[in-house]
Amino acid sequence: MILRLKDIHISFTNAQNETFELLRGVNLDVETGKITALVGGNGTGKTTLFNIISGFEKNYTGIMLFEGKDICNASAHRISLMGIGRLFQNGQLMGGLTLMENMKLASNDSTGEKPFSSLIFPRKWKQSEAQKESQTRKILNRFFGKDNKYLDMLDEDAATFSYGEQRILSLCCLLMGGNRLLLLDEPTSGVNPLFIETTEQIIREMKEKEGLTVLLIEHNMHFVRKVADVCAYLDEGVIAKVGPTDEVLDDKNVRNSYLGL
Amino acid sequence: MEYVFHIIIMLNIYIMLVLSANLTIGMANLLTMCQAAFYGIGAYIGTFFLTQFNLPFVVIAFLVMVITGTFSFLVSFASVRLKDDYFVIATMGFQLIFFTILYNWTDVTGGPHGLLDVPGIKLFGVYELSGVYEYLILSLIITAIVVWLFHNLASSPFGRVLNAIRADETMALAMGRDTAMFKSWAFFLSAAIAGLAGVVYASYNSYINPNSFKLDESIFILSALFIGGIGNTKGPILGALFVVIIPELLRFVGLPNTIAANLRQIIYGLSLVLVMYYRPQGILGKTILK
Numbered sequence: 403m404i405l406r407l408k409d410i411h412i413s414f415t416n417a418q419n420e421t422f423e424l425l426r427g428v429n430l431d432v433e434t435g436k437i438t439a440l441v442g443g444n445g446t447g448k449t450t451l452f453n454i455i456s457g458f459e460k461n462y463t464g465i466m467l468f469e470g471k472d473i474c475n476a477s478a479h480r481i482s483l484m485g486i487g488r489l490f491q492n493g494q495l496m497g498g499l500t501l502m503e504n505m506k507l508a509s510n511d512s513t514g515e516k517p518f519s520s521l522i523f524p525r526k527w528k529q530s531e532a533q534k535e536s537q538t539r540k541i542l543n544r545f546f547g548k549d550n551k552y553l554d555m556l557d558e559d560a561a562t563f564s565y566g567e568q569r570i571l572s573l574c575c576l577l578m579g580g581n582r583l584l585l586l587d588e589p590t591s592g593v594n595p596l597f598i599e600t601t602e603q604i605i606r607e608m609k610e611k612e613g614l615t616v617l618l619i620e621h622n623m624h625f626v627r628k629v630a631d632v633c634a635y636l637d638e639g640v641i642a643k644v645g646p647t648d649e650v651l652d653d654k655n656v657r658n659s660y661l662g663l
Numbered sequence: 664m665e666y667v668f669h670i671i672i673m674l675n676i677y678i679m680l681v682l683s684a685n686l687t688i689g690m691a692n693l694l695t696m697c698q699a700a701f702y703g704i705g706a707y708i709g710t711f712f713l714t715q716f717n718l719p720f721v722v723i724a725f726l727v728m729v730i731t732g733t734f735s736f737l738v739s740f741a742s743v744r745l746k747d748d749y750f751v752i753a754t755m756g757f758q759l760i761f762f763t764i765l766y767n768w769t770d771v772t773g774g775p776h777g778l779l780d781v782p783g784i785k786l787f788g789v790y791e792l793s794g795v796y797e798y799l800i801l802s803l804i805i806t807a808i809v810v811w812l813f814h815n816l817a818s819s820p821f822g823r824v825l826n827a828i829r830a831d832e833t834m835a836l837a838m839g840r841d842t843a844m845f846k847s848w849a850f851f852l853s854a855a856i857a858g859l860a861g862v863v864y865a866s867y868n869s870y871i872n873p874n875s876f877k878l879d880e881s882i883f884i885l886s887a888l889f890i891g892g893i894g895n896t897k898g899p900i901l902g903a904l905f906v907v908i909i910p911e912l913l914r915f916v917g918l919p920n921t922i923a924a925n926l927r928q929i930i931y932g933l934s935l936v937l938v939m940y941y942r943p944q945g946i947l948g949k950t951i952l953k
Contacts, residue, residue, distance in 0.1 A: 456837060458833070458836075458837075477841075478836040478837060479836050479837075479839050479840055479841045479842070480839075482836070482837055482838060482839035483839040487837075488837045490833075490834070490837070493834065496827055496830035496831050496834055496835075497830055498826065498829065498830045498950050499823070499826055499827060499830055503823055503826070503827075506820070506823065507823060507824070507827050507835070507838050507840075508838055510839060512820070512839075512840075513820065514819055514820035514821065515820045515821050515823075515824055515840075515845075516821065517816060517819075517821045517848050517852060520815070520816065520819035520820060520821040520822075521812065521815055521816065521819070524815070524819070527819065527820055531820070580839075
């Protein structure tokens with residue numbers, strides 16, 4: 403078990419001072435080395451749950467264990483350094499930085515990021531930069547083929563790529579090292595059918611070749627059936643059903659309440 | 664010729680100031696309105712060391728940079744808790760508090776009369792610089808070092824993280840970067856460089872008073888940065904060149920001083936409006952302030 407969520411509650415207060423409990427005791431065990439899909443209707447709290455796991459939302463109660471360690475009080479950057487990577491719902495590459503800079507930032511190797519060491523030991527960080535550059539090229543070769551166009555666009559501003567390209571390249575960023583659990587928030591949203599196939603390949607390889615655990619939020623049920631080993635259905639603030647993907651998605655109650663079938 | 668040398672010395676001081684502002688504003692997207700306060704802290708602390716101790720300039724410069732940098736934590740503390748407009752207002756508050764202290768703490772700062780007879784820089788604790796030519800050489804060397812430092816910082820992994828904070832702070836956090844710490848470092852270095860400019864100015868001018876370090880001066884530094892361009896090394900140098908050279912050129916037009924001063928303000932204001940409209944990243948800038 404890489405991640406254990408126990409009795410997670412979170413409430414929000416609106417402008418009229420009315421309190422609404424969004425998560426009402428979420429319990430979820432994410433199995434190591436598997437792809438788990440978190441499904442549920444819009445506004446059920448899936449992204450909020452991701453925000454809680456990755457340390458961006460702190461006003462909750464409950465217990466959260468990552469590899470057996472309590473991460474409830476850890477800050478967002480600490481949680482990332484522990485090995486939890488994240489693809490945001492509308493997250494794209496960082497504009498104003500090149501594709502290569504985005505890939506390098508995604509690496510957990512922070513050599514040269516201290517201002518004085520960056521000035522005093524340039525040789526040390528230049529070595530590490532060369533390694534990151536080589537790793538970037540390997541990742542791009544692996545998913546887009548040899549001599550793909552992205553290799554010639556490494557120094558282009560990331561904002562010049564299309565939304566779909568940015569989504570898929572953001573996934574590639576997560577492979578730069580250091581992560582053990584990946585939280586992917588709607589990886590196929592806004593991505594064309596051809597890129598959805600590449601997205602599927604990348605997520606499969608994350609699990610099979612990199613040994614990573616993936617927890618993903620997805621509304622594309624066809625995609626969920628293809629990639630997810632386990633599916634958890636979030637409804638009315640709790641995990642209403644969890645189990646093998648086909649079993650959950652074929653469940654009469656899930657089909658009725660979420661898929662409307 | 665002394666007149667030209669004087670202009671070059673002032674240009675060097677402004678290059679340091681505008682580059683220091685670029686570190687926080689242009690790279691980390693933290694719009695600060697208190698760069699003149701750090702410039703002033705450097706000038707007053709530098710004056711204290713120059714007056715009280717017979718230390719080599721390298722030691723005084725180091726002490727001034729560290730102390731001024733330490734003052735920056737007051738501002739970086741606010742940057743962690745306040746965002747956007749609220750942060751800008753907080754930095755303005757810091758600037759106003761600093762000016763009020765300078766103006767009213769007469770026993771230490773000389774109040775509105777300032778401090779007279781600031782000693783010259785002693786290179787090795789022995790040889791005291793005097794004259795425009797010697798200060799020209801010193802200011803050129805210090806500015807060259809600051810430009811080199813800034814260029815190397817900007818193109819290092821540290822600079823990349825600051826750029827990432829500017830682009831998307833949430834993403835930078837999600838990538839494991841302690842953004843509060845990086846912002847604090849940016850402030851520290853920015854204040855330290857402004858402080859260094861302050862000590863050079865104080866000893867060169869041999870007189871300082873609070874009016875050189877008020878909010879107008881912070882806005883002036885900001886204007887130079889926005890006109891020249893943010894996010895790289897070339898932009899701030901051009902910006903400093905612009906704000907230092909324009910008033911000098913107006914002298915040769917033959918306008919009376921009162922008109923020239925107003926015309927200078929109009930030229931700065933108009934340049935800012937035009938640059939913001941047609942080239943928001945500044946003439947040679949790399950990035951746009953968010």
